Amino acid sequence: MTLDAIVIGAGPAGLAAAIYLARFRRQVLVLHDGDSRAAWIPRSHNHPGFPGGIVGVDLLDRTRRQAEAFGARIEEAQVTGLCVDGAGFTVNTADRSLSARSVILATGVVDRLPELPGVEAAVRRSLVRICPICDGFEVTGQAVAVIGDGPLGAGEALFLQTYSDDITLIHTGAAGDLPDGERQGLAKAGVRLIEAPIQEVTLDHDRLSALAFTEQGKLEFDAVYTALGVDPRTDLAIQAGAQRCDDGRLIVDDHQETTVPGLYAAGDLVRGLNQISTAQGEAAIAATALHNRLREMSAK
Numbered sequence: 001m002t003l004d005a006i007v008i009g010a011g012p013a014g015l016a017a018a019i020y021l022a023r024f025r026r027q028v029l030v031l032h033d034g035d036s037r038a039a040w041i042p043r044s045h046n047h048p049g050f051p052g053g054i055v056g057v058d059l060l061d062r063t064r065r066q067a068e069a070f071g072a073r074i075e076e077a078q079v080t081g082l083c084v085d086g087a088g089f090t091v092n093t094a095d096r097s098l099s100a101r102s103v104i105l106a107t108g109v110v111d112r113l114p115e116l117p118g119v120e121a122a123v124r125r126s127l128v129r130i131c132p133i134c135d136g137f138e139v140t141g142q143a144v145a146v147i148g149d150g151p152l153g154a155g156e157a158l159f160l161q162t163y164s165d166d167i168t169l170i171h172t173g174a175a176g177d178l179p180d181g182e183r184q185g186l187a188k189a190g191v192r193l194i195e196a197p198i199q200e201v202t203l204d205h206d207r208l209s210a211l212a213f214t215e216q217g218k219l220e221f222d223a224v225y226t227a228l229g230v231d232p233r234t235d236l237a238i239q240a241g242a243q244r245c246d247d248g249r250l251i252v253d254d255h256q257e258t259t260v261p262g263l264y265a266a267g268d269l270v271r272g273l274n275q276i277s278t279a280q281g282e283a284a285i286a287a288t289a290l291h292n293r294l295r296e297m298s299a300k
Helices: 012-023 056-069 119-124 132-139 151-162 180-189 235-239 276-299
Strands: 002-008 028-032 073-076 079-085 088-093 097-105 109-111 144-148 167-171 192-194 200-203 208-213 217-220 223-227 230-232 263-265
Touching: 002 012, 002 088, 002 276, 012 028, 012 056, 012 276, 056 073, 079 235, 097 276, 132 151, 132 223, 144 151, 151 167, 151 180, 151 223, 180 192, 263 276
Parallel strands: 002 028, 002 097, 028 073, 097 263, 144 167, 144 223, 167 192
Antiparallel strands: 079 088, 088 097, 109 230, 200 208, 208 217
């Protein structure tokens, strides 16, 4: 059987796309590996509709149940291959091959995390933070450290001055990785710059409160952000022939269609804002464009 659509990824974008497609009365299957980045969110306070905030896994569960209520099928499976097959696509998993007239990719990104003990668990507990747009408000007035290895770290440190005047950039890359322009901007803004590897991490009352360095000794912070960048999960798109931007994310048009007709993408692997609301909006656009494309194809 050839499905109308397969959605790969069950984060906010993939599940939102499934809701729309199911309500368009399309036969849609969502395949995911059980590792949504949104599940790391301890509590989101900037997602509209939840004044008290919402835990990432709870948001995913609510959205999944909503998609299933309208008839979307959601299955955990590792997708190993994607290719154009005639007028549609073949999607391969470890144990089967599936056919679909269209595909939406919502595979997200992988964060580059610093080499700190238990760093993934620390992110889930907000001991290490990865998104100042998401939760910078929560560190208002605190002593904040940003771990970076290039211009991205400098930019994030300056951004966090929206919330605090006590910002330190811990530059872990080579000296040449931080251009003079960024150094001058940091100095002008009053951001402290440390260029040394992190030797030790101290937990105090369930907080990552101190980082030790070779020359500076041990410095205490209320919050620590990592700004080492991300790697978009575009392997499947590349297999299908889709093209990427210079930053590694997928090229899409105004309707979220990639350079491969019938292959759409939404969420973090497309644009750099990495926000739930943005991902869901892109998913709505992609699903609607997909539905209309299939309608036009059926009318011919």
